[in-house]
Amino acid sequence: xxxxxxVVITTDKSPTPSLFHFVITNKNQAVHKHQFVQLQTDEGxxxxxxxNVLNLNRYFENPEAVRAYETTDSMxxxxxxxxxxxxxxxxxxxxxxxxxxxxxxxxxxxPGSEVFNAKNELLQQFLGLDPNGLLLGKIAFHDVDxxxxxxxxxxxxxxILSISGGGKSHTTTVLxxxxxxxxxxxxxxxxxxxxxxYTGFGDDERYMSKTRVFNRxxxxxxxxxxxxxxxxxxxxxxxxxxxxxxxxxxxxxREERKEYGIDDIIQKIESxxxxxxxxxxxxxxxDDLKRTGLIGNVDEPGMEELVRxxxxxxxxxxxxxxxxxxxxxxxHLARKLFEARRLKLIPPFVLIVEEAHQFAPEGVERERxxxxxxxxxxxxxxxxxxxxxxxxxxxxxxxxxxxLSQCNTQIILRVTNPYDIKHIGESAEGITQDVLDMIPxxxxxxxxxxxEAVNYPILIKVRERKSKKKxxxxxxxxxxxEFVENKKRTEEDLEAFM
Ligand SMILES: Nc1ncnc2c1ncn2[C@@H]1O[C@H](COP(=O)(O)OP(=O)(O)OP(=O)(O)O)[C@@H](O)[C@H]1O
Ligand SMILES: [Mg+2]
Numbered sequence: 001x002x003x004x005x006x007v008v009i010t011t012d013k014s015p016t017p018s019l020f021h022f023v024i025t026n027k028n029q030a031v032h033k034h035q036f037v038q039l040q041t042d043e044g045x046x047x048x049x050x051x052n053v054l055n056l057n058r059y060f061e062n063p064e065a066v067r068a069y070e071t072t073d074s075m076x077x078x079x080x081x082x083x084x085x086x087x088x089x090x091x092x093x094x095x096x097x098x099x100x101x102x103x104x105x106x107x108x109x110x111p112g113s114e115v116f117n118a119k120n121e122l123l124q125q126f127l128g129l130d131p132n133g134l135l136l137g138k139i140a141f142h143d144v145d146x147x148x149x150x151x152x153x154x155x156x157x158x159x160i161l162s163i164s165g166g167g168k169s170h171t172t173t174v175l176x177x178x179x180x181x182x183x184x185x186x187x188x189x190x191x192x193x194x195x196x197x198y199t200g201f202g203d204d205e206r207y208m209s210k211t212r213v214f215n216r217x218x219x220x221x222x223x224x225x226x227x228x229x230x231x232x233x234x235x236x237x238x239x240x241x242x243x244x245x246x247x248x249x250x251x252x253x254r255e256e257r258k259e260y261g262i263d264d265i266i267q268k269i270e271s272x273x274x275x276x277x278x279x280x281x282x283x284x285x286x287d288d289l290k291r292t293g294l295i296g297n298v299d300e301p302g303m304e305e306l307v308r309x310x311x312x313x314x315x316x317x318x319x320x321x322x323x324x325x326x327x328x329x330x331x332h333l334a335r336k337l338f339e340a341r342r343l344k345l346i347p348p349f350v351l352i353v354e355e356a357h358q359f360a361p362e363g364v365e366r367e368r369x370x371x372x373x374x375x376x377x378x379x380x381x382x383x384x385x386x387x388x389x390x391x392x393x394x395x396x397x398x399x400x401x402x403x404l405s406q407c408n409t410q411i412i413l414r415v416t417n418p419y420d421i422k423h424i425g426e427s428a429e430g431i432t433q434d435v436l437d438m439i440p441x442x443x444x445x446x447x448x449x450x451x452e453a454v455n456y457p458i459l460i461k462v463r464e465r466k467s468k469k470k471x472x473x474x475x476x477x478x479x480x481x482e483f484v485e486n487k488k489r490t491e492e493d494l495e496a497f498m
Pocket of ligand 2 (some may be wrong): 168169170
């Protein structure tokens, strides 16, 4: 039996097809903002979301009377005020189920209709959840698993947004766990991990067999696989003359041998007959690229090592300080992944980009946004090739609008900055004001899932992670303890240092 919560009342604004109020008659059942309710209408079963709960009491309606009583004694001592307190919930109809089909609500519910807590099975179906989907948590205020259909979630792109500490990496970790544990075919997962937060998957017994971690030592960009266009992508300041000449030289080099390094390119430039000034400039660019220390003879890791069905590859960039270097790596990997997938040489994959605003920044000149172009290209065209992106950011305003607007599912956690909320509203398709209004109240671990993956925006409580958590970064308490523990040694070091 569904639990009865209350009865629809008339107000001067409701009921309408888009709003109704009900007085709460069930004393034992709290009604929460954001929970789902159902009621019967002539058409079928109407499902609505509680958008507000008001606490009312006639004794406190007249401010003069309240003031008069409260100055001499309290209202509570003079009247049975507690008995007269009641609650009214405001609810927004979402849809109506008519003989198994979901329709838009066009007729208001009748005053006097009984309102019930939405039944679990009904809710699951109504919201478009998948009983076999990826388990990210529970629907808030309902005992319903928040299971999302993998294909609906990942066939287009996803954005995960919140303030710093809102739970983005936690949620992403949960999502990766679900993908790694999933029965059946699962796309390859590649994570761009600027803080080394996901390397723990490689140490966790549950997941280690499916995980490979690559870091500064194990990532190399193969000079022999770089086309002049790709070099240009790393060195966007190169002029078209330099680019044309370099193209010629590299084509020659490619004909001469299969494998070469950056020094071979440099030698080739030195011994060429190109104009002296262009030559000098080109040598400077090549030297600049060489000094990044990222260029080897061949690409490492190779594509088969990087992209494995149902496997996780963590690109640990935590040892690299220079943003440009990190962008070069991301640009190279993303381009290779995208091109290989376009030719169907590798399986469908999901590229997860943490701190996406660093790699695809909005409003920053090309020289400082080396990886933006390929991320935007993937955002626009990736879905055609089953190459999905999950973009994670704590500053949606600083993230490429092109990339963000292509994310058809948004997982929004705690966001407080009104500009960020406004920006999310503008970049997400079909997000209404009443849904935007839900964002500021979100707590850490609560997420609003909006878009392609669900029929209606859903508030979920993200589940605990199963994988080991990498040591908290920059935890001050821990740093203090560590310092005290090592005090003696620190003192000696300090002495030596002085
Ligand atoms: N659903 C949850 N259940 C339990 N703990 C959580 C949950 N969500 C987040 N946390 C905890 O809250 C803290 C912050 O979460 P997390 O690191 O995921 O935030 P973030 O949004 O990635 O922050 P940043 O932008 O700084 O990277 C972590 O200690 C994390 O373990
Ligand atoms: Mg994070």
